[in-house]
Amino acid sequence: MSVTPSEIAALRLGYLWRTTSIAFVSVALNVIFAAATGTWSRLWLAAAGGLLLLLGVNWLIAQRLFEPIRRYLAGQIAFEDIQRRLTQLPLLSARYVGLLALVVVAFQNSMAWWFPSDRPGLSPPTIVDFVTICIVLSFFFFTYTYFVVSDYLAKLCDFIFARFGRNLGLFFGSYRLKLTVALLVISAAPLAAIVAHLFSYDGERLQVSILVDVASAIFGIAISAYFISRSLLRPIGVLSRAMTKVVDGDLAVRVPVTSNDEVGQLTGRFNDMIEGLREREQIRETFGRYVDENVAAAILRRQGDGQRSGEIGEATILFTDIENFTTIAEYLAPHELVGALNDYLETVLAPIRDHGGVVNTFIGDGIFASFNMPLACEDHAAAAVRAAIDIQCAVGSRTFGTGVALTTRIGISTGPVIGGDIGTGRRMSFTLLGETVNLASRLEGLNKEHGTKILVSDSTCAACGDRFVFRPLGKVVVRGLGESVAVFSVDPQEQHGKPTNA
Secondary structure, eight states, rough: OOOOOOHHHHHHHHHHHHHTTTHHHHHHHHHHHHHTTOOOHHHHHHHHHIIIIIIIHHHHHHHHHHHHHHHHHTTSOHHHHHHHHHHHHHHHHHHHHHHHHHHHHHHHHHHHSSSSSSSGGGOOOOOHHHHHHHHHHHHHHHHHHHHHHHHHHHHHHHHHHHHOOOOOOOOOOHHHHHHHHHHHHIIIHHHHHHHHHHHHHHHHHHHHHHHHHHHHHHHHHHHHHHHHEEEEEEEHHHHHHHHHHHHHTOOOOOOOOOOOHHHHHHHHHHHHHHHHHHHHHHHHHHHHHSOOOOHHHHHHHHHHHTOSEEEEEEEHHHEEEETTHHHHHHHHHHHHHHHHHHHHHHHHHHHHHTTTOOEEEEEEEEEEEEESSSSOOHHHHHHHHHHHHHHHHHHHTTTTTTTTTOEEEHHHEEEEEEEEEETTTEEEEOOOOEEHHHHHHHHHHHHHHOOEEEEHHHHHHHHHTTTOOOEEEEOOOOOOOSOOEEEEEEEEOTTTTOOTTT
């Protein structure tokens, strides 16, 4: 997204005024000194020196510092070319201001030597006082500028993130050092000035100096505390609000990195974490499209618990298959075939899920479903039979896709099965194994020989009792099994009066 020239000009002007605002702070301190000492005649000279360097020269330096950023906003250079400048913008700005302030303070503090006064309160400063005041005020101006520009940098990074989606990736600042400097400016610097005056003067000169120190400290601390708190606490607040959104389930959140220290680095790691969570959620959603949601949840839970070993349990297995599907596929266009098949599967899946079953996998046009594994299902044999009856009623009463009529065959068997995660490395699958599974698959195929639509094993019939009408077909030899088994058919039309939906 492009940035208009007016927006670039506004961002540039905002930085210039933030950086040079220290000139007006210097004038305010001069006014405080003049009011305390009554030296209004010298105010214009002291203020002029401060404005010349801290406003005029500082403005020119700030323009040069911002120029690479302006070129990036204008689309002339890449983000990587200005990322270091962005990260170091507060420090570079404060460094130049500190040097200029040292000259200004030295000039203003030495005016008592150039313009001697007969008043005892305006005697020339001692060397200790001169050095201390130069250091303390230069340090204050440096710190003020650093945190003011840091506050501006947060807004600039917000803008760049909103328009270009780019975040800081370089972190040269130190949150601990920032906090230490802030505490020194607020507490130690005024105290150092007062101590220097206590050991340098007495009488009226001391009183005037202490008055200036206290008034200047109140003014300086007030404006510094505002920008220091914003610079140090704002990024933490932004990160905290983003974390709250994540706790509420919002994984679309992405936070702009607005500081150049450990908090900014933490914000970047937070964005990386959210990106990873989004990828995992996407994988989970995709996984759920190819594997039944309940099976996927069970696999993820088992993997999280470190479980991979198999388990044996009682379950009812249900297999479905479309009759003459190969023939149907020959005269349907691919898109018609897929549309009809998806419509059919959606119709079949609903009864299975409604009765507590889960779909383990799709086998071509067939479905392999289970009841009671991997999720518990009370009275699973009857639940599977109810699902089969509902499937036949739903499939037989409609057409699919562009009007294709489909007939489905179902085989059901109840008994012990082995369930577990099968596979190695990155390819895993949860599956059910055992004779019960094989028998259900074979019963589905036997429907073709008997002209039926639902066949169940004797174990399923026994587990259901008299809740359904079962028609015995005798014992049949099932391929792959060592002995013949008794099978029963279930006709949905014969279940009148039976609580099939109980």
